[in-house]
Amino acid sequence: MNRIFLVISVLVISTGLYAQYYYNQFASFDGVDDYFSTPAQNEVSLDTAFTIEGWVYLQDTVGANKTVVSTINSGLSSGYAVLIQGSSSSPTNAGKLQLNLNGGNNNFLQTAGTRFPLNAWTHFSISFRNVSSGNDTIRFHINGTLIQSFISNIQPLINSSDPLRVGNCYIPGNFTNGLRGRIDDLRVYKVPKLTNLIANDRGIPLNFGLFTDLSAFAGSNYYKGFCASWNFDGTGNDPLGTANNLTASNGAGFSGNFFNPENYRNQSNFYIRYPGGSWMAAEDGSGSIFDVDTACTIEAWVYIDAYRAQPQTIISKGSSSYSYIFAISSNPSNSPMLILNSGAKIIQSSKSILPRVWTHLAATYRSASGELALYVNGNLDTNRFLSAGNISVSNDSVMIGRSLFGEYMYGCIDGVKISKFAKTSVAIKSFMHTSVDNLNVTGSPQLQSSYNFEGNTFDNINLNNPFIPKVNVYFERLNNVSGASGYSEAPMIRQSANDPGFQASSFYMNTGRFHIGNGTTIRDSILISGVSGTNRLAVVVLMNHSSVNDITLNLRAPNGTSVNLHAGNGSTNNDILTVYDDLADSVVSNTLAPFSMRCRPVNSMGGLPQTGQNGYWRLSVTDAAGNVDSGRVQMWGIRFISAVGITNLNNNVPEEFYLKQNYPNPFNPVTTVEFGLERAGSTKIEVYDAAGKLVELISDDFRQAGNYRFEWKATDRASGIYFLKLTSGNKFLTKKMLLIK
Numbered sequence: 057m058n059r060i061f062l063v064i065s066v067l068v069i070s071t072g073l074y075a076q077y078y079y080n081q082f083a084s085f086d087g088v089d090d091y092f093s094t095p096a097q098n099e100v101s102l103d104t105a106f107t108i109e110g111w112v113y114l115q116d117t118v119g120a121n122k123t124v125v126s127t128i129n130s131g132l133s134s135g136y137a138v139l140i141q142g143s144s145s146s147p148t149n150a151g152k153l154q155l156n157l158n159g160g161n162n163n164f165l166q167t168a169g170t171r172f173p174l175n176a177w178t179h180f181s182i183s184f185r186n187v188s189s190g191n192d193t194i195r196f197h198i199n200g201t202l203i204q205s206f207i208s209n210i211q212p213l214i215n216s217s218d219p220l221r222v223g224n225c226y227i228p229g230n231f232t233n234g235l236r237g238r239i240d241d242l243r244v245y246k247v248p249k250l251t252n253l254i255a256n257d258r259g260i261p262l263n264f265g266l267f268t269d270l271s272a273f274a275g276s277n278y279y280k281g282f283c284a285s286w287n288f289d290g291t292g293n294d295p296l297g298t299a300n301n302l303t304a305s306n307g308a309g310f311s312g313n314f315f316n317p318e319n320y321r322n323q324s325n326f327y328i329r330y331p332g333g334s335w336m337a338a339e340d341g342s343g344s345i346f347d348v349d350t351a352c353t354i355e356a357w358v359y360i361d362a363y364r365a366q367p368q369t370i371i372s373k374g375s376s377s378y379s380y381i382f383a384i385s386s387n388p389s390n391s392p393m394l395i396l397n398s399g400a401k402i403i404q405s406s407k408s409i410l411p412r413v414w415t416h417l418a419a420t421y422r423s424a425s426g427e428l429a430l431y432v433n434g435n436l437d438t439n440r441f442l443s444a445g446n447i448s449v450s451n452d453s454v455m456i457g458r459s460l461f462g463e464y465m466y467g468c469i470d471g472v473k474i475s476k477f478a479k480t481s482v483a484i485k486s487f488m489h490t491s492v493d494n495l496n497v498t499g500s501p502q503l504q505s506s507y508n509f510e511g512n513t514f515d516n517i518n519l520n521n522p523f524i525p526k527v528n529v530y531f532e533r534l535n536n537v538s539g540a541s542g543y544s545e546a547p548m549i550r551q552s553a554n555d556p557g558f559q560a561s562s563f564y565m566n567t568g569r570f571h572i573g574n575g576t577t578i579r580d581s582i583l584i585s586g587v588s589g590t591n592r593l594a595v596v597v598l599m600n601h602s603s604v605n606d607i608t609l610n611l612r613a614p615n616g617t618s619v620n621l622h623a624g625n626g627s628t629n630n631d632i633l634t635v636y637d638d639l640a641d642s643v644v645s646n647t648l649a650p651f652s653m654r655c656r657p658v659n660s661m662g663g664l665p666q667t668g669q670n671g672y673w674r675l676s677v678t679d680a681a682g683n684v685d686s687g688r689v690q691m692w693g694i695r696f697i698s699a700v701g702i703t704n705l706n707n708n709v710p711e712e713f714y715l716k717q718n719y720p721n722p723f724n725p726v727t728t729v730e731f732g733l734e735r736a737g738s739t740k741i742e743v744y745d746a747a748g749k750l751v752e753l754i755s756d757d758f759r760q761a762g763n764y765r766f767e768w769k770a771t772d773r774a775s776g777i778y779f780l781k782l783t784s785g786n787k788f789l790t791k792k793m794l795l796i797k
Contacts, residue, residue, distance in 0.1 A: 080240070081312035083223060086163065087116070087236025090308035091123075091224030092292050094300050099283040100127065100244055101215040102184075107249040107281075108138055109181035109197075109258070110242035114172045116234070117150040122235040124180075127216045128226040132159040134214030137226055138182060140172055141165065153196050153203075155182050158214045162771070166196050169203030177240075183248040186210075190479045195248070200255030200422075220300075222286070223308060238311065240288055247281030253530065260326055260531045261287060261511040262296055276525040284364040313765050325545045326531050327357070327470035327634065328456070328509050334527035335458035335465075336513060345474055345505040345521060346373055346454045348421075349446045353475040353504075354382045354394070355418035355431075355484065357546040359468040362411050363387040368466060369459040370417070371474075375452045381459050382419055384409065392430055392437070394419035397448045403428035405437045413688065414546045414600065416471075416488050420478040421447065429478075433690075434485035434560075434567060456507075456523060468532065470546035475504035482561065483753060489548050489598060489691070490557030491516055495786050508548070539757040544630030547598040547690040549653075556738060558635065560757070562695030563596055571688050572601060575681030576796070581674045582694060584614075591669060591696035592638065593661045594758070595621060597676070599632040601687025606680040607632070613664045614671025621657040624680065638662060639736075639758055654758065669696060697757050702741075705763040710734050715782045715789040718768070722794040725770045729791075731782050740783040743768065743793075746776055759784075770795050 083092060094100075112124060119142050126137035138155050143150040155164045171762030181197040194206040204690065218226070222242065225233030241261065249257075262285065271425035273282070283475045284300045286292060290310055292302030328336065340346050348354075356370050365386055372381040377398040384394050385404060401421075409432070418431040423446045429439035456472060457465040473492055487496070492506040493516035505515040511531060513523040518657070549558045560567075566582050566762045569640055605624055609632070612618035619635045625645045634644070636657040644655040675692050710732035718727040733739060741754040754768065768780070778793045 071176060071631055081289045081310045082111075082113070082238045082240035083286075083292070083595065084238050084309055084311040085223040085235050086307060087122075087234040088524040089224070089231040089234065090304070090306040091234070092222040092272065092286075092302035092304055092308050093219040094292075094294075094302050095219050096127065096215075096217050097220075097300055099296075099300060100220050102136060102244075102246065103213055103215075104186035105184060105246060105248050105281070107181060107183040108136075109245075109246065110244070111177050111238075111240040111258075112172060112235075113177050113238035113240075114140060114151070114174055115237040116174065117141070117172075119144050120232045121145045121154060121224050122237075123221070123232075123233045124235060124239060125220065125221065125222050126156075126226040127218060127220045128156060128159050129216040130226070132215040132571040133158050133161070135218060135226065135289075136213070138180075139233070153180055153182065153198070155194065155196075157184075157210060159216075162208070162210050164194055164196075164206050164208075164634070166204050169196075170198055170199075170584070172198075177238075181249065181254045181258070183254075185248040193248075195251075196405060197251065197254050197361065199533075200251075200258055202251055207723075216381040222302060242286045242288075243282070243392050244284040245281045246283055253277060256530060256532060257618075262531070263287070263512045272524050275527060277528055277530045278525050325470070325548050325550075326510050327359075327468050327546050328525075329532040330457040330465035331467050331528050332464045332466045334525075334529040336523040336525050336529055338375070338454045338457045338521050338523045340451050340453055344450065345476065345502070345515070347449045348380070348474065348476050349449050350423045351421060351476065352380070352447065353418060353420045353473070353477065353484070354380065355416065355479075355488075356382075356472045357414055357416050357470040357548065358384065358409070359414050359546070360384060360409070360411050360465075361467045363390045363408075364466060366379060367393075367459075367463045367473060368465045370465065370469060371454065371459060371472060372459040373452055373454045375460050377448070377450070378460055379448050379450060379452070382417075383459065383463065392417045392432065393420070393431065394421070394428060396421060396428075397692065401426075401428060401442050402438055403430055403438065405430050407432070407437065412691070414468075414470075418479070418484050422478045423447065427478075431481060431484055431492070433569065434481065434483055434488050454523075457529065458526075461756045468546070470509055471548055472507040473504065477503055480598050485567070486559050486561040487557070489560060491548065491550060493517055493557075496556035496559070501758065519767070544600060544602070545633065547631075547633055549596075549598065549602060549633045549635070558596065560691075562691065563695045565691055565693035567691040567759040569688055569690055572599075572607075572677050572679050572686060574679055574684055574686050577676055577678040578689075579674055579676045580689070580692070581672045583672055584694070584696075585670050587669045587696050590666050590699045592699045593664060594635055594637040594695040594697060595657075595661070595675075595692070596635045596695075597621070597632050597675070597692045598634075598690040599687055599692075600630065600690065601679075602630055602685040604630070604632055604683030606685070608676075608678040608680065610676040610678070611661070611664070612674040614669070614673065615665050617664055619657065619659040619661055621659075623658050624682075625658065627724050636661070637758055639760055666699060698755070701757060702764055702766040704760075705730070705765055708763060709761045710763060713784060713787055713789070715780070715791055717791055718780065718793050722796045723770075724795065724797050725773070726767055727793060728767050729780060730763065730765045731789075733759055733784055735785075736760045739783045740781075741766075742781045742783075744779045744781060746778070751778070 059577040096207040124138040127135035139154040152166035152353040190209040230238040294300035368384040370382045381395045390408035391405040426442040426444040430437045609622040635654045665736045714732045716730045739759045740756045743752040
């Protein structure tokens, strides 16, 4: 590794498919007569407190007020409505919010603050709190900022028996109040949300739909007042309510693109913040994934705000005696430690971890040998051998962020994984930077669980064993302490919503982290050997940095040619967590930071050598000092992908995913295969023998939607039956092939 330190003094949305983790859809309205509706239900009947919030893309303010959501009856005597004021109804305040209560007997019009801009996404939130003195409070928030408050004595709310409608008026047969535009992430709470949570949650696709009883959330930031939610991702279903599914009428429908509402949806990694005195808990049962007895691996990404006098718990199991506690020790040690069987077995590192830096920690135990081991950022930190024996098993709850001793986490946690076997360092590293889920899980799914906290607290592998937020934990999308010395998201990456994720083992990697100071250039090299043939490149860079719009990333080949992967693109948001690939469908210059996705670089890598690729490849990271900031490269790497053998037949996109029968069949020794991808994504082609053993990996690459052809040469294979398997995202097809020699 070679590092040289040198001190130096419009958003466009791509129209391709599935480069980003969040492919988002939304409700679309023509403003004439279309709407969504659901019958009146208690969950959307509001009383002494509520919050209504959502995203709106407004396309005009002409005419009457534009309805976002309404339950007001035809007699204008009951129900509520959220509207955007129209030019004929309110010429002075057109484009501003309005709340009608009790059929319009109490109307509150926004007069201060910003209007909803046309043809752009805007987040709104309206909250109401009944006060015993009669001075009821209503607050309007726009894009997370409190815009206007109202103090008024409002009579008790009168709930309507009419349906709840989204996107159009509340008077049957009268469609003058239709909204022309789009609505997304519409939510109803029976509590008044605090300003900080409104600002934080507006960009997070919260989903607690698998919980049958949200009363378990009582006392937390996600209290049972969260009673209805519509994401409009191809359906009008409410994952929270019992009967609040919306039905489209008169042409209302769904549209989609990458990550609108823009500026928030393009962040592919969320995590949980623990402000102290708060935690998450999961009930245990006999034989659950949490009962790690003969062997285990416990791992997580951890970000501590500061060193503390008490240990900071990552995860623990036990309410009196305990099975295990995985934690950061107290100051002055500040090092990771694993304690088993109420203190009978313990291992602790002698090295402190840094505050305000994301660090991956893993601990393993093997009962047969009694070996305990700790890994920091995928590397073995320390190990020791104690007496052999199992980890004690109980049915006590599992807690993240707290131990039975009241030792809380003050910081952030992401990517929690619990496995009932001891992983190797290679296995830990391979998936350290991605979610483990049912698309990429290795071995038996019941032997491990994975929590990635992407707006939910479910096990990604089996959607079981959910964690319940307690007190003040909350999802976060950017770290509140980001700045010159702060870092934002855990360096994890998903290339799309339906691919197997980033695996470090497929790249030549440099994992030695290095700091990027303000106004500096740092160069880091990887020595490549053993690569042959003609190959194109994909480059991954995982970098926490507080302002990526003054960062340049340059890749230099062994022959001296170089290209810029990133050149001052993005904004003052954080992070480059990106696979740069010439075949990706989004260009990095057309998207917003943080770049948590697969993107085309600003300059094509086609000008770099496609053959003779052995030697030193160098990444140069330059901070142009445009902002007073700093950052840290967590790791970077190069993948060499065979550029020959599979031909794109044409530019047409097939209607469905397909794999044709090979021809000829039977064959000797060459056969032709054709397949089609209806959407871009990671694509794998494998051949198995009759016993189910993998005999050849033909291709494992990202491919655009299209029709393809290749030849399989079985010159060195024995006669018999073979199975060709095509996998793309979470779908696969197989064909049986017969080789006769």
